[in-house]
Amino acid sequence: MSAHWRLLALLAGLAAACALPFFLSDYRAFQLTLVMVYAIALLGLNILTGFNGQFSLGHGAFYAIGAYAAAILMAHYEVPYWATLPAAAAVCLAAGFLFGLPALRLEGLFLALATLSLAVAMPSILKYRGIAELTGGVQGLVLTKPDAPFGLPLNQDRWLYFFTLAVTVLMFVLAWNLLRGRVGRAIVAIRDQPIAARAMGINAALYKSLTFGVSAMYAGVAGALGAIAIQFVAPDSFQVGLSFVFLIGAVIGGVYSISGAVFGAFFVLFVPHISEGISRAAPQAIFGAFLIVFMFVMPVGIAGFLRLAAAWARRRTHRSSHVTGEAP
Amino acid sequence: MEALLLQVLSGLATGGIYASLALAVVMIYKATHVVNFAQGEMAMFSTYLAWQLIQWGLPYWGAFFLTIALSFVGGVLIERVIIRPFEAHDAVLAVVTVFIGLFLILNSLAGWTWEYTLKSFPSPFPAEAYLGGYLSGHQLGLFFVVLATLAVVYAFFRFTPLGLAMRAAAENPDSSRLVGIRVSWMLALGWGFAAALGAIAGIMVAPLVFLEPNMMGFVLIYAFAGALLGGIDNPWGAVIGGFAMGVLENIMGVYVVGTELKLTVALVIIVGVLVVRPSGIFGSAVVTRV
Numbered sequence: 001m002s003a004h005w006r007l008l009a010l011l012a013g014l015a016a017a018c019a020l021p022f023f024l025s026d027y028r029a030f031q032l033t034l035v036m037v038y039a040i041a042l043l044g045l046n047i048l049t050g051f052n053g054q055f056s057l058g059h060g061a062f063y064a065i066g067a068y069a070a071a072i073l074m075a076h077y078e079v080p081y082w083a084t085l086p087a088a089a090a091v092c093l094a095a096g097f098l099f100g101l102p103a104l105r106l107e108g109l110f111l112a113l114a115t116l117s118l119a120v121a122m123p124s125i126l127k128y129r130g131i132a133e134l135t136g137g138v139q140g141l142v143l144t145k146p147d148a149p150f151g152l153p154l155n156q157d158r159w160l161y162f163f164t165l166a167v168t169v170l171m172f173v174l175a176w177n178l179l180r181g182r183v184g185r186a187i188v189a190i191r192d193q194p195i196a197a198r199a200m201g202i203n204a205a206l207y208k209s210l211t212f213g214v215s216a217m218y219a220g221v222a223g224a225l226g227a228i229a230i231q232f233v234a235p236d237s238f239q240v241g242l243s244f245v246f247l248i249g250a251v252i253g254g255v256y257s258i259s260g261a262v263f264g265a266f267f268v269l270f271v272p273h274i275s276e277g278i279s280r281a282a283p284q285a286i287f288g289a290f291l292i293v294f295m296f297v298m299p300v301g302i303a304g305f306l307r308l309a310a311a312w313a314r315r316r317t318h319r320s321s322h323v324t325g326e327a328p
Numbered sequence: 329m330e331a332l333l334l335q336v337l338s339g340l341a342t343g344g345i346y347a348s349l350a351l352a353v354v355m356i357y358k359a360t361h362v363v364n365f366a367q368g369e370m371a372m373f374s375t376y377l378a379w380q381l382i383q384w385g386l387p388y389w390g391a392f393f394l395t396i397a398l399s400f401v402g403g404v405l406i407e408r409v410i411i412r413p414f415e416a417h418d419a420v421l422a423v424v425t426v427f428i429g430l431f432l433i434l435n436s437l438a439g440w441t442w443e444y445t446l447k448s449f450p451s452p453f454p455a456e457a458y459l460g461g462y463l464s465g466h467q468l469g470l471f472f473v474v475l476a477t478l479a480v481v482y483a484f485f486r487f488t489p490l491g492l493a494m495r496a497a498a499e500n501p502d503s504s505r506l507v508g509i510r511v512s513w514m515l516a517l518g519w520g521f522a523a524a525l526g527a528i529a530g531i532m533v534a535p536l537v538f539l540e541p542n543m544m545g546f547v548l549i550y551a552f553a554g555a556l557l558g559g560i561d562n563p564w565g566a567v568i569g570g571f572a573m574g575v576l577e578n579i580m581g582v583y584v585v586g587t588e589l590k591l592t593v594a595l596v597i598i599v600g601v602l603v604v605r606p607s608g609i610f611g612s613a614v615v616t617r618v
Contacts, residue, residue: 049421055420055421055424057365057424057428102599102602102603106602106606107420108420108421108424109361109362109363109420109424110363110602110606112363112365112420112424113363113552113556113598113602114598114599114602116365116549117549117552117553117594117595117598117599118595118599120545120546120549120591120594120595121549121591121592121594121595124588124589124590124591124592125589125592127588128588128589129586129588240545244428244431244432247425247428248428251421251425255421279440280439280440280444281436281437281439281440282436282440283436284432284433284435284436284439285432285433285436285437285440287429287432288428288429288430288431288432288433288435288436289429289433290429291425291426291428291429291432292410292426292429292430292433295414295422295425295426295429296413299421299422
């Protein structure tokens with residue numbers, strides 16, 4: 001697929017995404033909003049794990065920080081909802097950078113451990129009585145859903161869908177821009193050849209903690225959007241399971257790609273809906289089984305698989321045209 | 329002062345549980361250089377097995393030892409079937425992902441089979457308090473069970489040929505292969521032992537916290553903190569670290585941060601140890617040749 005076709009396909013997808021909510025119920029539109037929210041968080045995890053080779057089992061914690069930053073600003077300081085996103089992004093960028101600084105000294109496994117403990121401790125930190133006035137304690141905070149501005153003829157769910165779509169497109173374009181240039185090459189070089197990267201003059205320490213910060217920022221923006229969409233934050237929505245869900249989505253969507261985040265988000269949001277009828281435990285069991293099976297047969301995830309399939313198809317057509325060209 | 333003593337003693341009792349789980353974590357870490365994130369869920373599953381056996385009418389100690397045997401077999405099977413294919417390549421992402429998958433499967437299987445309701449778990453020890461009312465019978469009993477277990481583990485690795493072979497396989501796999509040790513099987517046995525240790529920890533902690541699929545979550549975090557504090561590659565350090573975490577948890581919880589933030593203590597210790605002294609108190613520093 002040449003660059004032209006890819007751009008065309010992307011534009012067609014975008015047009016479809018714009019048209020979709022008018023053919024769907026409000027509830028479906030809300031679900032798709034959540035898919036986009038998760039896609040942003042998964043993209044953050046992909047940048048960190050897939051491109052930079054660092055590991056996080058604690059992105060649910062940064063998602064929670066972003067959600068709470070937005071919720072506190074909206075509930076206590078009456079900041080408009082759209083203005084909470086940059087604030088949540090800044091808070092999480094700083095939190096991720098600060099957490100990434102000491103984490104620099106940790107190789108993969110221990111970073112996973114440290115972030116896991118952060119995710120486990122997060123709900124109890126949010127419940128802490130000393131900050132309950134701000135966070136609403138165990139009850140959490142309730143938010144109001146934004147109306148469409150400028151008198152646009154959209155109901156709240158649809159307006160939120162378009163707002164989230166715009167943010168998602170922005171975040172994906174930013175990530176694509178970040179990863180295709182000099183910085184992106186440095187990020188990948190640190191993953192593949194840390195010593196050679198250092199010898200080439202890449203400041204590995206700075207890049208690694210910055211990548212951690214950027215990745216946390218994505219999770220934070222997603223958290224803020226999620227809080228606005230669900231209109232509610234409470235400590236128990238941010239248990240360690242959320243971090244696992246992010247890992248599952250990233251791995252199954254394809255951790256080494258940007259588009260994988262979208263596939264992963266669809267997977268983690270819709271598979272539980274389908275399987276919940278079997279048993280309360282079924283979604284989790286299916287997630288676990290998928291994780292292990294994917295690691296066995298398809299460690300590159302859905303996006304990586306599609307890429308391989310496309311390359312294979314291209315080789316085939318190429319070869320057959322080559323053969324016909326040579327025929328007398 | 330008496331209150332402090334009470335906190336220290338009961339901290340030592342729960343610390344025993346963290347110590348056994350930490351030892352299980354270290355056992356697998358020493359052999360394969362991975363941290364088993366599913367260790368707690370394996371222990372939880374073993375505890376449910378024990379509960380089921382007791383429900384079926386087995387005497388307590390019969391169920392106890394049968395569960396340990398079953399867990400050992402289960403641990404070996406998990407290593408052979410799920411973990412072994414990833415032994416060869418050194419990809420952290422793959423290994424951690426598989427552990428998380430295992431975690432989710434065990435957790436949901438337990439919920440599926442035994443429901444998510446809280447179950448009380450029997451204790452074989454008398455209910456009255458000992459040591460002038462400082463410790464419940466169960467706390468005292470579990471302390472001795474843990475000590476006995478540690479003694480058995482020590483004796484096994486110190487005095488038996490198999491224990492020596494396992495240590496050799498963990499220490500220097502290539503040379504061990506040359507002298508005829510089946511290193512891969514030694515790793516599987518290590519998983520079996522770790523699962524059995526976890527089973528003991530689970531059975532001992534269950535009467536204190538109630539049996540439910542998520543009961544080992546915080547125990548595992550404390551065990552990790554203990555293992556890191558003592559040194560992740562030093563079994564004795566891990567045991568001491570586990571006990572220390574039990575005491576620290578109680579003292580910090582009562583006197584410093586309050587019970588709500590107890591888990592944060594584990595977080596601070598994990599991050600603190602990893603940053604300040606990644607090898608822990610008794611561990612050896614890792615030297616990598618570039």
